[in-house]
Amino acid sequence: MLGRVLEKAEREQVRFGLTLRRMEQLLGAIEAGGTKWVCAVGTGPDDLQALVTFATTSPDETLAHAIDFFRGHGVEAVGVGSFGPVDLAAGRITTTPKPGWANTDVVAPLAQALGVPVAFDTDVNAAALGEWRWGAARGRETVCYVTVGTGIGGGLLANGKLVHGLVHPEIGHMLIPHDRARDPFAGACPFHGDCFEGLASGTALRARWGRAGEELDDEPGVWALEAEYLALGVVNITCAVSPQCVVLGGGVMKQPPLLPLVRERVNELLAGYVAAPELASPALGDRAGVVGALELARAHVGTASP
Numbered sequence: 001m002l003g004r005v006l007e008k009a010e011r012e013q014v015r016f017g018l019t020l021r022r023m024e025q026l027l028g029a030i031e032a033g034g035t036k037w038v039c040a041v042g043t044g045p046d047d048l049q050a051l052v053t054f055a056t057t058s059p060d061e062t063l064a065h066a067i068d069f070f071r072g073h074g075v076e077a078v079g080v081g082s083f084g085p086v087d088l089a090a091g092r093i094t095t096t097p098k099p100g101w102a103n104t105d106v107v108a109p110l111a112q113a114l115g116v117p118v119a120f121d122t123d124v125n126a127a128a129l130g131e132w133r134w135g136a137a138r139g140r141e142t143v144c145y146v147t148v149g150t151g152i153g154g155g156l157l158a159n160g161k162l163v164h165g166l167v168h169p170e171i172g173h174m175l176i177p178h179d180r181a182r183d184p185f186a187g188a189c190p191f192h193g194d195c196f197e198g199l200a201s202g203t204a205l206r207a208r209w210g211r212a213g214e215e216l217d218d219e220p221g222v223w224a225l226e227a228e229y230l231a232l233g234v235v236n237i238t239c240a241v242s243p244q245c246v247v248l249g250g251g252v253m254k255q256p257p258l259l260p261l262v263r264e265r266v267n268e269l270l271a272g273y274v275a276a277p278e279l280a281s282p283a284l285g286d287r288a289g290v291v292g293a294l295e296l297a298r299a300h301v302g303t304a305s306p
């Protein structure tokens, strides 16, 4: 009898030990942006044990900075949400116009230096994952995260899985209707001119109006036009992938009138044909990307290093 009790206690202890170890599994995350990198160590948004932000300089210098940061922390895997476009299988940034960064290997140097598995995805897929796991889109199956900042990017999670494919979603470069009588601006995308990003990014706002978004409060029609383009983007996403929730983040979305205007216009454009998805601000704020990268890392713990 006593033997059986002891045996059970031992089993419980083993189980408790395993649980503890799981809870303590320390993960690394990088939000690799074109202007700055954010690196963090922790287990989730309420447990970020260290966080550092530094400017994106040359690839060698920037990667070395990240490696130095993680070396002292004993992480079990690192997740990277990167600016793109990227080659997901090769772990590499590909055709970026950012000087010095085209065809930069990201995964290999990190994995070699740190000796842990490195997960790799786009910055916006990481943010979509973060908002789905912990933020505004929790509990949904199909979720889109759109960031409207210097550029426009979109990440997509369908039926609980991040969407990849030919490359990865490039929502910022969708083509949307452009009424040149209302808005003669030619567009700011170096590849397509008046694509979604070319018409509605922060760069487009500045080029069209001659001032940055935050200085345009007094300009009539600025936010109605911006909301029109963002709503057209959201309607296309809605019709193509049927998300239950679209999270709209990035610097431009911090303009208070914008989200309600977009919501109203999405409803008008859908014209009652299908329900509009919930449009939400990121619950994780500017940390959606780096927190999502932690979740990317979690899925890679214990896998073979590339």
Ligand code: ZN
Binding pocket: 172, 173, 189, 190, 191, 192, 193, 195, 196, 197, 198
């Ligand atoms: Zn474009």
